[in-house]
Structure formats: structure tokens, C-alpha cells
Amino acid sequence: MTDNRLARQLAFLTEIDRAKTVLRQTLLCDRSRRENDAEHSWHLAMCASVLAEYAPPGVDLGRVLTMALVHDLVEIDAGDTFAYDEAGNATKEARERAAADRIYAMLPAEQGAYYRALWEEFDAMETPDARFAAACDRLQPFLNNLATGGHTWKLGHVRLSQVKRRIEPVCGLAPALRAFVEENLRDAVARGWLIDA
């Protein structure tokens, strides 16, 4: 018989395979299909690793990577909520809390509590680790949008002011990142990918 603690950990690892089937609005850069949560979490973690030099002092990259890996697990039950979907965002918190209650309870108690606390920290965007992780979570779909002709912006009839608000944590990391974002937002408006309002 497999040890009970290990059995719970392995059942959790099998359960979270379902993150590969939770679709986001974002397209892959080759526009072949929509991205899923597992791919997004990997790509976000890669953003955090590659751009670690722009993180504020004191950020613990290992914690940020772990946050990136788990930050969307609740969507296995709660589904992805499009950033610019106001109705969906009104019910998001309750749906995700119920999901966290089920999914993290699969693990041994102290381990489930550890990941749940990391997810709550990510969502609150208050600590330096969470703010850096959240910035990367916003940069990754921004890059995919640039590569796919502003796909989700056009899809959601998104306004420049909405994207500016959402991408501000990226701009705050470094002047070079602010310049990159501003240049590409001007270009996105000029191309008609974003509504100039």
C-alpha cells in the first residue's frame, strides 16, 4: 500500500493535469488555438525568470516561480475569467474560493495551506513577490496579444485606458519596460487593435 501522505500528493499531481484543459482567451503566438492555463503558467514563470533583474530588491525568485505555477489552479473548477469581462469578475472571488477549498484539501493539510496562502498572496498583490508575479502575469498575455494582432483586445472591444490600468504593474518595474509598453500601446491604437478611449 502506498503511504497515505504520498498518495495524496500524487492524487493532487494527477488532478491538476486538468489545468491543461482550461482555456484562456489568449491565442498562441502562431494563432493556431487558444492557450490553456498550464501553458500560461509555464510562460509566466519563464517571464519571471528571464526578467528577474527588473524585480524590486528583496524579491525571492523561487517563491515567485512557485506562485506562478499555482496561481491559476483554482480555475480547474472556477474556469478562466477574461480580464475585461465585468460580469464574470463580479462572481470570480466566490467561485475561486470554493475551488481552492476543494483542490488544496487534496494535499496534506500544511502543504495545501502553503499553496493556498501563496495563491491568496498573489491575488492580493501587496507583497513584493506578489507584485512581481502579477506584473509577469500581465506581461505574458500582452506579448501574445502583440504577436497575434491584438486578438483579445479586439475580441473584447477593449479600450486603451483599460489596458493602461492593467499593464501599469509592468511599467512600474523599469523605465525600459514602460517605454516598451507605451510604444506598443501607441502602435496598437494606430492599428485599430485598441479603442482610443
Place this chain on the structure above:
Amino acid sequence: MTDNRLARQLAFLTEIDRAKTVLRQTLLCDRSRRENDAEHSWHLAMCASVLAEYAPPGVDLGRVLTMALVHDLVEIDAGDTFAYDEAGNATKEARERAAADRIYAMLPAEQGAYYRALWEEFDAMETPDARFAAACDRLQPFLNNLATGGHTWKLGHVRLSQVKRRIEPVCGLAPALRAFVEENLRDAVARGWLIDA
């Protein structure tokens, strides 16, 4: 104009989106389709995080997570080589070296060298970090195989002795993991998922 260093980092982050299109033999646990490299890398990193307590003393989990995230990037050019494909494995090293030459050169030099060294360390399986990462790289498809009726074992007419050799790094982590593996290998043979040889 975007700063050149940042521009190279962002071009790399856009390029590696292609890992989401590199298919492996492994199926998702729901059997709906084949898994891709980005999903696999995320799932492997989750295995490393959840099972960190079984890692040998001195393992640096942050390094292991980074190794997991980048270990298959060379497959963007070189493609996935099925673990039990002997012909494919004969040319794998040269194909992957050429891929690393191109992909890591997209980054600023010292950063490309850092990731390339991590990938080489992973592949050599000699350091404690690399051995733990490699064990997780073998456990993840093992779990998916158990969930999908031994899919890749049946597909490749794989023998029990081949899987035993490949999964040994997992068994070496902890007696509980060895017991789990042995129990499930006996079961896989009994079900006809593996050839008893």
C-alpha cells in the same frame, strides 16, 4: 526605441511560445489529446515543488524549478524524442545542441549561457539538483501513463525492464516512492500495459 537588452529578452519570451506546439507521446489524463512541452514543463515543475520533501539534502528547489522550466526548450527546433525510440535517441544530442546554439543566443550572452548551462546540467544528471529534476521528469509521464491505461507503454511496445531502468531515479528518492512505483508496475504488467520482459 526599446532598450536592446530588454528587446532580446522579450523576443526570446515570444519565441519560446512555440514550446506549446511541440507534442509529446504522453496523453493528458483525460485522454483528450497529446501533451505539449510547455504543459509538461509546468507539470514537472509542480512535481518538483509538491515532492520537494523527498529531494536529497542540499537540493536548491529554485534552481530545480528553473531547470524544469527550460529543460525542453531545445525541442522547439529539435522536436520531442520519445524515451523508448532508439533511432531517434541516436541523433538527439546533435539536434539538441544545434537548437541550443540558436535559441539561447537570442538572449543577452551571460543570460543565454546561464540557461544553457542549466539545461546541460539537467541532461548530465550528475548534480543533486539535476538528479531530482530528472526524477520528476520521469515521474510526471509515469503518472499520466497510469491515468491513461498505459498509453505510451502500449504505443511503444515497451518492456517492464525498460521502464524499471528509466524510473529508477524516482525509486531512489524515498522508500514510499519505490513502493508506489513497484506496486503500479506489477499492476501495469498484469493489465497488459507493459511486456513482462
